[in-house]
Amino acid sequence: MTDLQRGTSILGTEVRRVEDPDLLRGRGTFVGDLDLDDPEVLHAVFVRSPVAHARLAGIDTTEAAAAPGVVGVFTAEDLGTDPVPPFAQIHDQVARTALATGRVRFVGDPVALVVASSRVAAVDAADLVDVDYEELDAVVDLEEALAEQAPRQFPELGTNLVLAVKDPDGEQDVLAGAHRVARLRMENNRMATSPIEGHGILVRPTVAEGSAGSPSPEVTGLDVALGTQHPHLARRLLVRWTGLPQDAVRVRAPHVGGAFGGKAGIIPEHAAVVRASCRLGRAVRWVETRSETMLSMTSRGQRQYVEVGLDEDGRITGMRARLVGDCGAYAGFGGSFASGSTRTMSEGSYVIPRLRYDAVSVMTNTAPTGAFRGAGRPEAAAMVERAMDHAARESGLAPEEFRRRNFVAAADFPHTTKFGARYDTGDYVTALERALEVAGVEELRREQRRRRETGSPWQLGVGIASYVEITGFGGTEYAGIRVDRDGSLTVMAGTSAHGQGHATAFSMLVADQLGLPLERVSYVQSDTARVRSGGGTGGARSLQLGGSAVLEATVELREQATRLAAELLEVAEADVELVDGSFGVRGVPGATLTWNAVAEQAHERGEGLGVDHDFSQDGATFPFGTHVCVVEVDVETGAVRLLRHVAVDDCGTVVNPLLVRGQQHGGCVQGIAQALFEEFRYDELGNPVTGTFADYTLPTAADLVQLEASLTQTPTDRNPLGAKGIGEAATVGSTPAVQNAVVDALAHLGVRHVDLPCTPERVYRAVQDAARGEHDPWREPPALFDDLPDLDAVDDVEV
Template structure:
């Protein structure tokens, strides 16, 4: 066997890949249990209606059908639990009314999928259609109030100076901004912009499989989830079990992007059915169904306003927006905009006045989609800054730099009272402007224009926030208390040296392609000198793993990675004592490398990890009085979030005859602090940027005025394909954080947060000679063409 020694910062091929490239990876739908049954759902055709009757008799008569459940069967379990229970919680099945197209009304369980589907079609549901409230501006008027038991469709309003009463006493910047607007020497730019609703589309549809073991008083739930422990908590709380009575296994997860960061009614319902029917019960969503059964993201409309001087000083940034919550609140729904508020003023030391109203509509629930609030915030801010730069005729880089927090300002406190850990924004942006030859790109644009071609150069910077801390945030909802697990968003890692000298690392994350098995093995290999091949990383199993928060918000490396680092340090400390005893030396002189340990200065004086392990597990061979065994668990609770940042440039060419946008180049200069595996970090950026480009150019969840989802399949929800995208030109600056011992910040969402507005800035730059000032996303050819026509007419 090869022995790959890894250091943090090194490139190693992924441990995950051999199974996945040979088709041997196991996803939920690949698991088969004896005697399993299959579920199918009866779904509402209406956006809002009263259910007058449900007749299940014809369905129950179909051979192989074992049960048809409605709310009458499951009402006693209560609604679906949510971590942030603001708004109307989702009933497990529609309770008297339906509030969005595709809402589950009944669940059929049968012996195979064909019987289940036939039976679902045979359930007769009668409805009295009610007026629906669709469209953010309309819903915000309360003309059609969706829920009888709520005062308004507006569920909550997040305001920058009053977002966490009692913790932050903040100045309201709005009066000062209003005063600035009265000055003679200011320029005001203001634009209403849509940050459209998106469907996450993990390529693996969600799948669940429950197996209730009556004799063991335990239910095992296989689910394609980013948050297995939270799901276990929710199932336990719903059924009145201790959490150790629920064993959740998230095996390979085929993409998440936030849509598997949720607790879903189907997860509860298959457990219920498995309990009732005394058989395993499975459900796998179809792609079309996913538009109804898995959360959507984004969905904002807002007006961004910048007030500033002609020499580029920004005197105020205002955003007044509506954010679409959908009909029911699930996991974080109403809290998503607050993640945008965290980065509302971006990298800028400027006055801020931000107000986002969370509006219920008769549509599918929205929640976290890659970036979750932060892409929206970055989009409005960075579009507005670009408009401001254009208006005053200043270099878009210079305007940004003039208003940046400077390196010496860190740790820097932002207008909403939080403190950013570290940053060097000017260096980062300058490096990109130089490496991209920005001036050369603009010269190329001028040349192209002289040839009648419309080339644009778009710039955006961004700041992200990840690895939420400190622990006190748990009292503000940053924990899994809603699922019966009082907790903060800490990280956990357990490092076990087995008696043969191999290591098993148990972590609390829920990866869906981020390469945690590789990255975490690197952290442990780096600390303990154990070969990568001798380290196995286990995750996604609530019985194996220590309590874990899951994978979302670019948190895993900065929080759980740090915990694993600390657990490895504990193992190293004890192992040093063992080696000192074995080699008759001082523990301070023990060094770990190359599959074992030696004494500093005498590399030949060494022992292997197998030899160390034997002494650990045979206490009579070890130091007197030392506890046998060799493993350690650590929980890392960060004292602050981390704040990555970066700068992106897109170069596009627009065909003004067709409106088609061609991406000529895409360059990014990101800073996520220290890097554990550059190959994996770059891969995260590639995918993140592609999703931002997808929002900018192609993707949109479209509802008609009656609340029908018009873009529920991949035919009418276009994702970027290989031929739509360029090679990405990535580089980085490295500004470590002191929030965690690894100095890492997080990279999962950075690409998405930085990219959508970069594309829009580029397209608007391309079309500026034609008078185009803004185009809402997605910038599909027809919309771009129309924007050109409108600008020409105006």
């Protein structure tokens, strides 16, 4: 880290979040709260398809348009059939329009938009829109969607397959010569993103003088308040959508109530509201209901077939993976993970001498998939860690011993995987041993043996997951600092927080480098009119890129201020030191200038103090860790009780342990929920059966335990902070640890696998199947993998 002459550092200490007082006292500003007293703001409501697959034979808006308070009713015919610029595009022939054109492809597909003077009026009028649906057969299951006779999402393509990636090593048999082979078929379940706040947008158009109120107002600019993770990306996409100059479009993200990947860029509904606002020349707000969020903001899903070859000593000789990724409708971005980030991280923490990996992505009549806290990396860890636990059991080894024998050694970093991931630093054994020690695994195993010997109905399970994930992904991020006349500072960064604590962490970096109180630093983000550029937030990039940009900008500012102080003190710059917010001369105790005095002089000269800085990171970083989960399972009913969860995560250098622990706790809860509770499901007709919180199980505090989170620190060399990402790590590590614990509790009964989530029904069926000798954790993958078609590789995905 950059050297600095100062007093005691605040880095690495638990500084409380500066963001929290406003949120706790009800002073937050969310899209749904903005300008509620402005009678000129119109309200938008979408008409959505109640069926999963149908032709749109006609849409009659006559009665709705005549309803009280209605200002406009729009269909695709009104708003246009040009494609909405996507956050990511994985197939150039299946682009989405703002409203459905020709047919609907999932329950919840928006077909019309009603704009009225109040939300109540818009809701009432939406019920009057008469849509004629000619229902078509739907397909929900991934493998059924691959079948020759499956209903086609886009008949002109002749297939539901949109991506295929073939292993570059071709037909080699990576399992040849193995002493034994462990095989598993796994489901990685869909989840509902479920942020506290759904999507929201408030559009205020600027209308050219003289055209206001006309049937075709001339819009010259847009001010958009948007719940998004990527304000600058959202502006770029809206510029493409509207054709306006970049400097005519302002995007601001106020407080954002959670995102987790579900608020990346813009979505078709945003585009529809923007175009309706431009057509009307008036401000329009749309705030998503919880039902809409559940229908349209669902996330990733995969089916995984994995085989692990082993030698006589339990060392891996090879692995073969065949995956099917779920795109949902319209080739959703989440379908590309099987061919992309899951593939990149398919070796996990292990030395795998030979690896073959093939994947396909398929469209179904379900909501488009997308990113959700890890975007393909949780799927990779779930696949690898379940396979390794299964392989350990097949080898007769304890899961921790199997990992010790197969880990990439600490001395072998940096380490490059077959698919080009450049692991920076790692010490997997240390994290494993720390987790085993904290959990007291030896004592737990003694209790497990006692329960098995006594035939207790509540059997104990201990699950281990030693994960590694990819974060940051390299690239550039902006930071700017301005110093006011009174010496206070305003920091700007191109990342965009939605709950992570950027204001606290970035302000700490500035205050620490300058020796100033944290209260002297204010923070600006998520406003394209005030922050020059930015990559937003996703992939746990914020501290390693945005924080490094802030750090280097602060060092540059300190040097700028030091030069001015040296001039004012009439000494050489090298003789000036900044200690606890004052500039002094080495060896001359009485010769000092306060930070405030230097700031004042800079303003008097008309120069001011300020810096704009871009930081570039070469390559991603790779946080890692080990989670240990302890459960007990009632073998008579299938009920699972969570007893303990130990997380030892390594995200490199830690700036604020309190923020990191918050990310660990939140990530663990999401990962545990995937393993035990959450699953977004459809019936065979494509109807959501978990579309409300009454049907979809989100855990409460009563379902969880006090999480035991700790850290090891293995700094990276890819940024000056030595920091890696932490926002996804605990989600990546926790799910397979819980799943492994459930299987471990049942292993003596012959159970080898339980799919996610490990519900009482699934657990009970596994126990019963094992008792009848019918439990088989393997099934042959689709025949399609025997002769994969030539389709675009994942490298062609546009993001």
